[in-house]
Amino acid sequence: LKIFRQSTRNLAAAKASGIKYTWAPFLLYNNAYMLACIVIVPIVRCLPKSWTEPWFDMTLVDWEWARRYEPFKRFGSDTFMVVTPERNVIFTADADVISQLTTRRNDFPKPLELYESLRLYGNNVVTSEGQLWRHHRKITSPPFSEKNNHLVFAETLAQCQDMVDSWMDGEEESSKTIHTIADDAMRLSLHVISRGGFGVPLKWPTKTKATENGHVKGEEGNTSSASVSKGHTMSYADALGSLLHSLFPLIIVPKFLLRNLPFQWAKTTYTSYDEWGDYMKEILQAKKSAVLTGTEGDNLDLMIAMIKGAGNTAESASKGEASRQTLSDDEILGNAFIFILAGHETTADSIHFCLALLAINIAAQRHLQSDLDEIFQGRPPSQWDYDQDVPKLFGSMAGAVMNEELRLIPPVIGIPKSTAKGSPQTLIIDGKKCTVPENTLITLNTTATHRNPNQWPTGPPSDPGHPTHPLSNRDNDLEEFKPSRWLLDPNSKASTTNIPNQDNNINTEASTLGVNTSADTSSSLYRPPKGAYIPFSEGYRSCLGRRFAQVEILTVLALIFSQYSVELAVDAYASDEEVEKMSEREKREVWEKAKREVERQMREDMGTVITLQLRKGSIGLRFVRRGRERFDW
Numbered sequence: 001l002k003i004f005r006q007s008t009r010n011l012a013a014a015k016a017s018g019i020k021y022t023w024a025p026f027l028l029y030n031n032a033y034m035l036a037c038i039v040i041v042p043i044v045r046c047l048p049k050s051w052t053e054p055w056f057d058m059t060l061v062d063w064e065w066a067r068r069y070e071p072f073k074r075f076g077s078d079t080f081m082v083v084t085p086e087r088n089v090i091f092t093a094d095a096d097v098i099s100q101l102t103t104r105r106n107d108f109p110k111p112l113e114l115y116e117s118l119r120l121y122g123n124n125v126v127t128s129e130g131q132l133w134r135h136h137r138k139i140t141s142p143p144f145s146e147k148n149n150h151l152v153f154a155e156t157l158a159q160c161q162d163m164v165d166s167w168m169d170g171e172e173e174s175s176k177t178i179h180t181i182a183d184d185a186m187r188l189s190l191h192v193i194s195r196g197g198f199g200v201p202l203k204w205p206t207k208t209k210a211t212e213n214g215h216v217k218g219e220e221g222n223t224s225s226a227s228v229s230k231g232h233t234m235s236y237a238d239a240l241g242s243l244l245h246s247l248f249p250l251i252i253v254p255k256f257l258l259r260n261l262p263f264q265w266a267k268t269t270y271t272s273y274d275e276w277g278d279y280m281k282e283i284l285q286a287k288k289s290a291v292l293t294g295t296e297g298d299n300l301d302l303m304i305a306m307i308k309g310a311g312n313t314a315e316s317a318s319k320g321e322a323s324r325q326t327l328s329d330d331e332i333l334g335n336a337f338i339f340i341l342a343g344h345e346t347t348a349d350s351i352h353f354c355l356a357l358l359a360i361n362i363a364a365q366r367h368l369q370s371d372l373d374e375i376f377q378g379r380p381p382s383q384w385d386y387d388q389d390v391p392k393l394f395g396s397m398a399g400a401v402m403n404e405e406l407r408l409i410p411p412v413i414g415i416p417k418s419t420a421k422g423s424p425q426t427l428i429i430d431g432k433k434c435t436v437p438e439n440t441l442i443t444l445n446t447t448a449t450h451r452n453p454n455q456w457p458t459g460p461p462s463d464p465g466h467p468t469h470p471l472s473n474r475d476n477d478l479e480e481f482k483p484s485r486w487l488l489d490p491n492s493k494a495s496t497t498n499i500p501n502q503d504n505n506i507n508t509e510a511s512t513l514g515v516n517t518s519a520d521t522s523s524s525l526y527r528p529p530k531g532a533y534i535p536f537s538e539g540y541r542s543c544l545g546r547r548f549a550q551v552e553i554l555t556v557l558a559l560i561f562s563q564y565s566v567e568l569a570v571d572a573y574a575s576d577e578e579v580e581k582m583s584e585r586e587k588r589e590v591w592e593k594a595k596r597e598v599e600r601q602m603r604e605d606m607g608t609v610i611t612l613q614l615r616k617g618s619i620g621l622r623f624v625r626r627g628r629e630r631f632d633w
């Protein structure tokens with residue numbers, strides 16, 4: 001009866017809202033429903049399609065990735081509501097609506113109940129709202145400075161060179177097929193955030209240990225962080241690797257249970273959680289005393305900056321002033337964890353897919369290499385310079401590749417917002433004043449927004465006989481990886497371009513909170529309309545690590561493609577010797593087969609736990625010294 005009453009109320013609210021709506025018997029974000037899907041989905045699939053057609057797709061996990069823009073087109077609206085017995089949910093792919101939702105942060109807060117799992121080490125900037133969020137954001141945003149980006153650049157260069165050397169056995173190999181790119185990208189970005197975030201250097205292992213689910217299980221070859229410190233049972237690196245590997249049980253099983261369950265996995269999970277927390281507390285205390293004694297040097301990592309931002313200074317300590325730390329140690333720890341979590345998978349995914357997509361689009365890869373040659377003029381990476389070179393990367397084909405990859409495969413496929421209980425809100429949709437009912441969930445559907453033909457310039461599909469996606473955007477090119485869509489002048493040289501600039505109209509509140517009000521892309525590249533391109537979200541709650549991630553991705557692209565070309569591995573279809581003897585036509589055939597398989601993997605084998613990733617198998621890519629390419633057209 002209660003469910004019936006709630007359903008009737010929800011339906012009445014949807015009718016009165018003026019927003020297009022449909023109905024579904026389940027709420028996707030309900031944990032019990034997600035677990036029950038194992039039973040429900042096969043049953044529903046047996047029912048006649050006409051009964052389930054309008055709603056079933058949208059109650060499946062990751063439907064945003066599976067269906068992309070198609071449901072919005074079918075519905076004839078870029079914003080629609082799904083009425084469920086529990087809560088109503090609005091999905092939007094409309095730039096205008098997204099702009100309103102992200103600008104009016106008090107009217108459309110984050111639904112914090114969906115962020116519970118990210119509070120593993122305490123409250124933090126991602127999992128808070130209102131005054132508490134302002135408080136966290138004020139202290140966590142200044143550390144993401146240009147100074148820190150210099151460190152990110154230097155560390156990425158070092159780590160990426162080590163990664164490539166480990167693949168190619170130093171200088172010995174001229175080409176090699178690598179099947180561990182997803183795992184290695186994950187390791188790389190973990191090392192970069194560990195150094196850039198906490199000043200803990202991690203050394204690329206000489207011999208890679210096994211990895212699981214993309215998370216590094218161990219860090220053989222590390223110096224400082226590989227050894228088990230006094231009072232610990234795991235090394236820093238092992239604790240971190242194991243912690244990230246065990247996130248799922250950590251999120252769903254209560255800590256006291258994990259601690260006491262008589263299973264080895266539970267013990268390892270709890271130990272890694274406990275050990276990494278202890279390491280971080282020790283690092284925090286050591287850094288704090290360095291700051292208080294003025295001996296931190298010119299250390300640029302995020303934690304030092306957070307400690308200082310929280311009010312710890314050598315002057316106050318020397319005057320014997322009592323510490324008036326504005327962010328507690330637990331809160332600093334909570335934020336440190338969220339930097340690792342928010343920062344490493346997202347960036348690693350983007351690096352992984354940039355490489356795969358460039359292997360598919362050979363012309364874009366050659367354009368990228370030519371831009372890199374123009375920027376670096378043959379200088380070795382040891383002579384690359386952040387201030388001189390990175391702004392040019394932003395405005396070149398490297399920036400276009402990064403933007404296009406994040407358009408096609410945004411790591412966060414749904415950004416949640418809501419209206420609070422008792423607080424309905426007006427929203428202008430297609431010029432019409434609508435009312436979002438109270439207690440409504442709202443999802444900014446990034447995958448559909450980035451593919452919305454009403455707000456992106458489109459061209460015809462390159463191969464109408466083989467659409468990139470079976471349902472979405474079959475009549476245009478928005479499903480295709482085409483970095484050239486970002487180039488304002490495809491023939492321009494990459495030497496006179498700028499870093500994404502700051503907006504002069506930035507308001508003071510946004511400025512104190514480190515809110516990025518400038519465009520996400522360089523001024524010399526195409527600028528999508530506001531709200532149409534949201535890989536880093538937009539407005540007050542947009543990503544703090546945007547520039548950190550962009551610098552890392554661009555640096556990896558620059559380092560790899562200035563030395564190597566990346567090709568699709570065709571091992572499944574022909575041996576190296578066979579490829580050697582093939583005519584151009586035969587080579588194309590075998591390459592086309594490999595391309596279709598990689599496209600299939602990137603369409604069907606993807607899923608979200610925290611971010612959108614390849615969940616099955618791996619994409620094999622061949623790294624070939626430049627000039628030795630086998631597939632070049």
Ligand code: HEM
Pocket residue numbers: 125126137193338339340342343344346347350410411412415416534535536537540541542543544545546548549
């Ligand atoms: C390609 C890489 C990245 C992407 C696509 C990305 C995307 C996002 C998105 C969509 C949000 C909003 C999430 C929400 O509203 O629930 C977000 C928030 C955030 N991101 Fe990132 N992120 C990336 C890298 C990073 C890195 C490297 C860091 C830190 C080192 C970071 C730190 C954060 C933080 C702290 C927030 C919360 C901001 C707030 O709520 O005030 N991100 N990111």
